[in-house]
Amino acid sequence: MSKLILTVDDSASMRMLLKTSLSQQGFRIEGATDGVHGLERMHEVNPDLLITDINMPRMDGFELIEAVRALPQFRGTPILVLSTEFSDDKKARARSAGATGWITKPFEATKLGAAVRRVCP
Amino acid sequence: MSDELDEIQAIFFEECAEGLVTAEQGLSAMAGGDVSADVIAGVFRAVHSIKGGAGAFGHAALTAFSHRFENVLDEVRAGRIAPTPGVTAVMLTAFDILSDHVEASKGTAPAPADAAALAALDEVLATGGAGTPAAPVAAATPVIEAADDFGFTPVTAVIDDLDPFGFEPIGVMLEDLDPQPAEAPSEVAGWTVRFAPSRSALANGGEPLLVVREVEHLGGSVVDIDCSALPPLRDLDPEESYMVWTLSAPATLPQADIAECFDFVSPDSIIEITRAEPPADTDLELAPSSAAAAPDPGHAAPEPTSATTAFSPNRAPEPEVLALAVVPKSDTPRAAEPAAQTIRVDLTKLDMLLNLVGELVIRNSILTDRLSPKEQQRVELPELARLTREIQDNVMSLRAQPIKQAFSRVPRMLRDLSVETGKLVLLETTGESTEVDKGVIEKIGDPLTHMIRNAVDHGIESPDDRAAVGKPREGTIRLSAEQKSARIFVRVSDDGRGIDRARVRAKAVEKGIIPADAVLSNEEIDQLICAPGFSTAESISNISGRGVGMDVVRSNVEALGGRVEISSVPGQGTTFTMILPLTLAILDGMVVRLAGQRYVLPLATVVESVKPEPGQVRPMSRTTEVIELRGNYLPVRRLGDLFGFGGKGRAPEDSLVIIVESEAGHVGLMVDTIEDRREVVIKSLDQNLHPIRGLGGATILGDGSIALILDVEALVGSSASAPQHSLKGLAA
Secondary structure, eight states: OOOEEEEEOSOHHHHHHHHHHHHTTTOEEEEESSHHHHHHHHHHHOOSEEEEOSSOSSSOHHHHHHHHHTSGGGTTOOEEEEESOOOHHHHHHHHHHTOSEEEESSOOHHHHHHHHHHHOO | OHHHHHHHHHHHHHHHHHHHHHHHHHHHHHHTTOOOHHHHHHHHHHHHHHHHHHHHTTOHHHHHHHHHHHHHHHHHHTTSSOOOHHHHHHHHHHHHHHHHHHHHHHTSSOOOOOHHHHHHHHHIIIIIOTTSOSIIIIISOHHHHHHHTTOOSOGGGHHHHHGGGTTSOOOSOOOOOOOSOOSSGGGSOOEEEEEEOOGGGGGGGOOHHHHHHHHHHTTOEEEEEEOTTOOOGGGOOTTSOOOEEEEEEOTTSOHHHHHHHTTTSOTTOEEEEEEOOSTTOOOOOOOOSSGGGOOOTTOOOSOOGGGOOSSOTTSTTSGGGGGGSOOOOTTOOOOOOOOSSOOOOOHHHHHHHHHHHHHHHHHHHHHHHHSOHHHHHHTTHHHHHHHHHHHHHHHHHHTEEETHHHHTTHHHHHHHHHHHHOOOEEEEEEOTTOEEEHHHHHHSHHHHHHHHHHIIIIISOOHHHHHHTTOOSSEEEEEEEEEETTEEEEEEEEOSOOOOHHHHHHHHHHTTSSOTTOOOOHHHHHHGGGSTTOOOOSSOOSSSOSSOHHHHHHHHHHHTTOEEEEEEETTTEEEEEEEEESOSSEEEEEEEEETTEEEEEEGGGEEEEEOOOTTTEEESSSSOEEEEETTEEEEEEEHHHHTTOOSOOOOGGGSEEEEEEETTEEEEEEESEEEEEEEEEOBOSTTTSOOOTTEEEEEEOTTSOEEEEEOHHHHHOSOTTOOGGGGHHHHO
16 A cells, blocks of 8 residues: 655645655645644544645644644654745754654655655655 | 646646735735734745745746745744835835736746846845844845755756855765766765764654665665664663664765755764775764865764754755756656645536536426426425525536635736826725626726726826815725625725716717717716717826726626616715626526517616607618607617518517617617516527627527527627627627
């Protein structure tokens, strides 16, 4: 069974882009539109990997990561941040919230795939 | 595959449009004094999203500009730059340029000149952020800046680009700064990688072993595993990491590729990547905190913890970013919709659904016509009819979109107009969440533009004139939308000088639109503004006053099956109201009968119907007739003649004359009888037949028979060679 990834991004085009790129590389993809939706979907789909944006309405990526990490069943689930931001303090914040890694947008499909396999083989 | 990407890109541009609306509303709110954190965050997020998508689709100029814009917004969001009116004004200008950049990225407009806006943004960044140095953006040269803006620079600029990226400590030894992989690989030793994950490397979903595998995947291999730190089993914490790997990697592999494998490793891990020069020299170097302090043999930093980083420090500047224009491999054709709370549907599918529902409505009314009330009850027809109506409403709501899309261009237009005219204008908008059919929204853009221009140009007075009559120096334009039953009312009102009826009247006489002795009510005079060729502008301005303004409004709105109302109070202002149908698929029609056939006249065009007295309709020439109506003479057309039925129709006194409103003024259409007034579902003829002049479409009536829908504008237009596109107004 191929690995299941939940992508959380408020931009539909970004979600589609992720889905297109990653499903070609053998991953199954589910999507959510913001942090609140993402947290709901985590319970529903129980993914092998969470990829989340940072700047989103309702609940941002940092809050989502903290909320997910607070749940015992997701303690070891890898979480990647996919954001156009790249400042040290943002990355540090994501890290302390419980993120596994950070990918800077824009991304190249193959690089993204490699990054994903780095945490979700 | 490229279709798929085009499709995603099209969605990206829709998101851009939405983002621009959000940004504009936020900036307008800020300009109006609302500088709450939510508003600022909303603007930031909108611009940020545009940047993100633009990068993904390789729109370098849009990415670069939105990045610079975002820098300022970020400072404002963080409270380091105060959103003063001056700063907000700069951002509004930047917003305009951003909109232009979006258009340019779509290929619908040339790239905007953004130097001034960028300079203004940089100025804000340099002077507004007292605590922040201006350097990050302002001081760099354009080329380096571009690299700063995520590296949209040519591949060959790699080395130059790397330097400005000292923004993050690089945890690996960049011994080889030369990105061109070794000119003579055979002479260069392979890489040795020492990888000592921190104890906590397994936390948060980290897995050092995957990193090792990735290096292996690149052609590397494990040389040694140091298990000396491994405690006895009973002391071992399975969630901690104890191993130290030594790996070798091929010499031809760029160092950055190896380093990238370690992107996500927890920050206090030790990662050393060195050229394994002489095989004997296995003393490995530890990473100092930056690339600059690289390859000095013997310069060992024993405590590299703070120097290592997990979060991909050296990804951004690499040439890979250039290639990011998303070129997924083309081997998997499946395009997948994102699982989300919304779903995007091809408009043609929606229209097909709407069409089918239309059929259902028609079948329903056929059944209602054919069955007796008792039979209707027996087969539960009323329930079916109710369900059908509900389905119809629902399907129509699928095509409905908030009218704010049509309103979104207004603020910018007002700013431009304000600059052009020197008039000060405030905008108040209400009801922008009112939902209207997409087709209607697309078609009211032009009329709205003309109405706003007209209001600024002719309505609002100059600040001094306003002050002189005791009004605030700023004029106000109120833009509103509301739904009343099946109609949408879009109003543009100003608090300007109102319509100068004496001048309008004089002008109309001068232009020959009305006779000098015509007796007109105030309302009729106001309506003259919409007459073709009317313009009262004393000097032809850039803005309106070209005499094509308000009559365009009227004809566009009427083509949609709507109408325009004007009300004005001298000295207090003018209100233009567009009254529009909720949908283009259903028409409020008058069913008329002629020579045994039934036709549908759009009710919006009908002014009145007249049962002529003998002699009231009289011939003017062999081919033309007029009807005398309250002292006026209106041309009368016999529908039978227009459709070439020929022969002698009924006598006028046995017929009805329907007075319709058209661009050519009021015209009488002679028909046999009026049969009904009903809503009809418009079926396009164009797919099946050549466009037929005078026919806007067809519909199926309750008894199953077909009735043609008349296009009044085309019917009464005098020139036979008049363009036929007006037919589309009905059938769209």
